[in-house]
Amino acid sequence: MRFALAEYGAGNVRSVALALQRLGWEPSDDLEAADLAVLPGVGSARTALAGLRASGHDVVLRERVQAGRPVLGICLGLQLALEESEEDGGVAGLGLLPGRAYRLREGRVPRMGWVQVDPGGDAFYFAHSYGCETPAATAWAEGVVAEARAGSFVGCQFHPEKSGPAGARWLAAVLEEVACLSRA
Numbered sequence: 001m002r003f004a005l006a007e008y009g010a011g012n013v014r015s016v017a018l019a020l021q022r023l024g025w026e027p028s029d030d031l032e033a034a035d036l037a038v039l040p041g042v043g044s045a046r047t048a049l050a051g052l053r054a055s056g057h058d059v060v061l062r063e064r065v066q067a068g069r070p071v072l073g074i075c076l077g078l079q080l081a082l083e084e085s086e087e088d089g090g091v092a093g094l095g096l097l098p099g100r101a102y103r104l105r106e107g108r109v110p111r112m113g114w115v116q117v118d119p120g121g122d123a124f125y126f127a128h129s130y131g132c133e134t135p136a137a138t139a140w141a142e143g144v145v146a147e148a149r150a151g152s153f154v155g156c157q158f159h160p161e162k163s164g165p166a167g168a169r170w171l172a173a174v175l176e177e178v179a180c181l182s183r184a
Contacts, residue, residue, distance in 0.1 A: 002025065002034045003026070003027060004034035005037075008047075008049075008052045009048075010047065010051070012074070016161045023171060032064075036070045036071070037061060037069070038077070039074065041073065041074045048076060049093070052080070062094060065153050070177075071154075073155030074155070074161070075156070078155030078156060079157075080093055081097045082100050083097070084100045085100060097153060098150070099134025099135065100132075111126055111129065111144070112127045118139065125167070126146075131145060136148040145157060
């Protein structure tokens with residue numbers, strides 16, 4: 001199986017690629033044809049979205065989701081998938097998921113460190129200043145959306161590639177879902 005990263009000039013691309021390769025997946029440069037498109041996440045919303053638009057990756061990601069083809073968003077990648085973000089004074093997102101990204105205002109900001117995710121109970125590594133409001137939420141950590149799913153899109157606010165064995169298990173489960181979709 002092959003994955004392609006939707007690169008936008010910043011992000012955690014190397015660590016994400018290595019994590020996926022450790023799980024037996026091969027990298028591809030073809031975002032359209034790969035079995036899985038990955039929207040990695042480090043940086044600011046406006047800059048990342050501008051990079052996605054400049055490369056045409058925004059269109060490819062929308063087309064993949066509309067066609068029921070898998071897309072994985074990690075951290076900022078989850079936030080970019082929403083309809084809008086209040087980061088950078090407000091910016092329209094990709095619209096792959098309903099909802100918006102909002103600035104965290106309570107607790108520690110930036111929110112960095114290991115936090116238990118429910119359901120499941122495993123701890124994952126988080127590093128973010130924005131959270132997600134979405135009816136597509138499927139898991140939470142300290143009241144903040146940790147995972148969201150809609151159609152062929154799955155996104156996580158944590159960094160599975162930096163979350164040790166728990167992150168590898170989570171990624172392996174997502175990759176198995178993608179492999180099952182590809183076999184169907």
